[in-house]
Amino acid sequence: MFLSIQGLAKSFGANQVLKDIDVNIEKGKVLSIIGPSGSGKTTLLRCLNSLEEPDKGIFTFNDGLSLDFEKKISKQEILKLRQKSGMVFQSYNLFPHKTAFENVTEGPLIVQKRKKAEVKELAEGLLEKVGLKDKMDLYPHQLSGGQQQRVGIARALAMEPELMLFDEPTSALDPELIGEVLTVIKDLARDNWTMVIVTHELQFAAEVSDEVLFMDGGYIVEQGTPEQVLKSPKEERTKQFLQRILNPA
Amino acid sequence: MYLQSNMIYTITANTEGWELFVNSLLPMIMGAIQYTIPLTLISFVLGLLLALLTAMMRISKSKLLHAPAVVYVSAIRGTPLLVQLFIIFYGLPTIGLTIDPFPSAIIAFTLNVGAYASEIIRASILSVPKGQWEAAITIGMSRTTALRRIILPQATRVSVPPLSNSFISLVKDTSLASLILVAELFRKAQEIAARTYDFLLLYVEAALIYWVICFILSLVQTVIEKRLDRYVDK
Numbered sequence: 001m002f003l004s005i006q007g008l009a010k011s012f013g014a015n016q017v018l019k020d021i022d023v024n025i026e027k028g029k030v031l032s033i034i035g036p037s038g039s040g041k042t043t044l045l046r047c048l049n050s051l052e053e054p055d056k057g058i059f060t061f062n063d064g065l066s067l068d069f070e071k072k073i074s075k076q077e078i079l080k081l082r083q084k085s086g087m088v089f090q091s092y093n094l095f096p097h098k099t100a101f102e103n104v105t106e107g108p109l110i111v112q113k114r115k116k117a118e119v120k121e122l123a124e125g126l127l128e129k130v131g132l133k134d135k136m137d138l139y140p141h142q143l144s145g146g147q148q149q150r151v152g153i154a155r156a157l158a159m160e161p162e163l164m165l166f167d168e169p170t171s172a173l174d175p176e177l178i179g180e181v182l183t184v185i186k187d188l189a190r191d192n193w194t195m196v197i198v199t200h201e202l203q204f205a206a207e208v209s210d211e212v213l214f215m216d217g218g219y220i221v222e223q224g225t226p227e228q229v230l231k232s233p234k235e236e237r238t239k240q241f242l243q244r245i246l247n248p249a
Numbered sequence: 250m251y252l253q254s255n256m257i258y259t260i261t262a263n264t265e266g267w268e269l270f271v272n273s274l275l276p277m278i279m280g281a282i283q284y285t286i287p288l289t290l291i292s293f294v295l296g297l298l299l300a301l302l303t304a305m306m307r308i309s310k311s312k313l314l315h316a317p318a319v320v321y322v323s324a325i326r327g328t329p330l331l332v333q334l335f336i337i338f339y340g341l342p343t344i345g346l347t348i349d350p351f352p353s354a355i356i357a358f359t360l361n362v363g364a365y366a367s368e369i370i371r372a373s374i375l376s377v378p379k380g381q382w383e384a385a386i387t388i389g390m391s392r393t394t395a396l397r398r399i400i401l402p403q404a405t406r407v408s409v410p411p412l413s414n415s416f417i418s419l420v421k422d423t424s425l426a427s428l429i430l431v432a433e434l435f436r437k438a439q440e441i442a443a444r445t446y447d448f449l450l451l452y453v454e455a456a457l458i459y460w461v462i463c464f465i466l467s468l469v470q471t472v473i474e475k476r477l478d479r480y481v482d483k
Contacts, residue, residue, distance in 0.1 A: 051383055083389055093384035097402045097480045107388035110398060139480040159388055 001062055002027040002163065002194050003048075008057030008069075010043055017043045018054075019218040025163065027062065028192040032205040032226075035215035036241060041198045044215065045167050048196060049085045050078050085163040086156030090171050092148045094140040100127065100151045101136040107159045119158075126154040130184050146177030150184055157188075164188065166197040170204075182208075202245060206230050214238045269447055270454055277437045277458055284351070284433035285462075288423045292355055293416055296362020303367035304374060318367070325364035331425050333357045338429040354426040358419060366415055373408035374400060406477040413470040417463050424459075434458060 001024060008021040017040045025031055033041040046052040054069040065080060067073055094103050104123040108114045114122075127133045130150035132143075140148050149169055156164060166185065170178040182204050188195065189208045199205050205212055205226060212229040214222045214237075222235045233239050306318035325333070338353040348356070377400050385395035427436035438455035442448050 049387060051387065079389070079391075082387060085387075087383075087387040089380060089384065091380055093378075093380035095381065095384065095399055097406075106398070107390075110394065111389040141481065155384075155388065 001025075003062070004060045005048075006058045006060075008044070008047060009055050010040075010047055010052060011055055017218055018047065021057075021218075021220055023213070023220070025194065025196060026210070027194055029210040030189050030193075030195045030197065030208050031211045031213060032209040033196065033198045033213045033215060034200070034202065034205060034229075034241075035221075039215040040218045041215045042167055045165050045196060045198050048163070048165055049082050049087060051087070053078075083159070084161060085165050086159050086161035087165045088149070088152050088156050088167065088169050090168040092140070092145070092152045092172070094148055094151055094155070096140050099137050099139055100132060100143065100147075100154075103140070103151055104136075104154045104158045107155065112159070122158060123154070126157050127151070129157075129187070130154045131180070144177060145173045146180045149173065149181045153181075153184055153188075162194060164193050164195045166195065166199070168198050168200065170199070170201060200245070202230060202242070214241065216241070266447065266450055269441075269445060270450060273438070273441045273451060273454060276441065277434050277455060280432055280434040280437035281458060281462065284426070284431050285420070285423050288351070288354055288358065288426060288431070288433065289416070289420050292358035292423075293362055293419055295355070295359040297366055297370075297412075299359060299363030300366035300370050303363055304371040307367065307371050308374060322364045322367060325360055330357065330361055330422060331428065333360065334425060334429050350426070350429050350431045353429055354423070354431050358423065358426075361422075362415060362419060366412060369408050369411045369415070370404065373404035376407050377403045406474075406481070409470065409474055409477060413466070413473075417466055420462055420466065421459055424455075 003025040005021065005023045005025075008018055008023070009016070010018040021040075021044060023031075023044070033044060035041045043052055047054045047057070053073075057069045059065075059067045059069075059081070061084065065077075067077055067081060094100075095106065098106060101123055104126055105119050108119040108122060109116065124133060124136070127136045130153055132147055132150055132154070135143060135147060140151070143151065153169075169185065170181050173181065178201070182201065185195070185197070185204075186208055197205070197208070207226075209226050211223060212226045213220055214229055214233070214235070216237050222229055222233060222238045228234075229238065230242065233242060303318045303321065306314040307322075309315055334354065334357045337348060337357050338350065341348060374396075381399055381403065382392075382395055385399040386392075390398065423431075423433055424435040426433055427439060430436070435455050438451045442451040445451070
């Protein structure tokens with residue numbers, strides 16, 4: 001077990017987006033979250049690194065770090081929580097004034113204050129891993145969406161996080177560019193990265209996940225292996241959702 | 250046509266006028282170099298620092314920081330610059346606070362740049378997408394580091410055109426310092442005109458010098474914008 005979360009709740013004003021969620025994230029495993037828009041899946045992901053601060057919930061990590069969001073949490077604790085994870089955004093959010101290489105080196109150099117030579121090697125290795133070593137001196141606007149997202153993945157990996165979070169990493173991409181990003185994520189799964197992925201790509205979720213979690217209306221409706229949830233769902237709401245996605249007309 | 254040739258006639262044939270023009274060029278340029286330009290540069294740099302601080306206070310959620318910034322900007326924008334200059338130079342001595350002309354001008358212009366530029370800086374910081382803050386925070390940056398490394402460089406690009414406007418306005422506004430006895434460009438023109446009564450010639454000459462300075466500054470602005478645009482899709 002890498003992280004265990006109990007009783008997670010989050011509201012935006014009067015709108016309760018997450019209602020009493022329990023999740024376990026296993027080390028070296030891939031957890032995919034699916035569900036209709038507005039189901040709370042992105043909020044759940046963003047709570048995992050406190051990009052949205054939960055109202056309630058107890059986070060317990062394998063190294064003993066424990067955070068209870070009903071109590072006051074210090075900046076140091078939030079920082080510790082954030083250091084554990086890297087995040088890949090739907091809209092990439094690359095730094096437009098920095099080259100692909102600088103996007104990747106920014107965290108290790110400025111935040112972790114590692115040595116320049118060491119970081120250069122790390123960044124070149126990561127950009128090679130995502131297939132972009134020849135593009136490392138280009139600015140984000142000179143790259144396609146798929147290439148930008150792969151730089152985004154390399155930037156997150158550069159911090160050497162224990163957990164990788166993906167927020168609909170292919171939703172903003174043209175259909176023909178989705179494959180190259182999914183391939184990189186599959187490679188990471190093969191390397192046993194611990195990952196949580198919010199996605200609409202059911203085929204991909206089926207291939208890459210160890211566990212799939214279906215959310216609706218702020219609750220986890222159903223969870224299990226991809227086989228269980230995607231092929232033979234028990235809950236009516238899951239069936240309806242899958243039906244709608246597989247036969248949109 | 251007649252009027253034009255007549256003007257050329259007065260300027261070229263009237264050697265006395267031409268000589269006056271040439272002779273007063275040096276004192277005016279000296280006024281610009283000794284006072285106009287330093288006054289502009291010092292006030293602008295100090296003003297920008299003040300503006301950044303004010304912008305951060307206005308963006309801050311803390312009322313204690315927010316309120317003074319709002320009052321300051323409102324007070325400076327809501328009162329004439331000339332009145333502010335007079336309060337500082339002629340008014341403050343009444344309560345025993347006498348400040349020399351040049352520092353008085355620096356104070357007034359700095360306060361002005363601080364107020365106007367803070368709105369420009371605030372808007373340009375807010376124009377950077379929220380996702381940039383989030384990306385910076387998820388790679389472990391503190392808000393201050395994110396601001397310095399990620400947000401401000403992007404905000405700078407947005408704020409260069411309006412800040413250049415402020416800068417050019419400031420160059421011209423420094424002529425108001427002539428009224429609190431700073432011996433800058435326009436005051437030199439006034440002094441020479443008071444002796445020779447050639448008001449038109451000398452004030453037009455002063456105007457031309459301001460124009461040349463501002464023209465050079467617009468060129469500098471273009472160069473800066475080009476440099477900052479290198480990472481932007483065109």
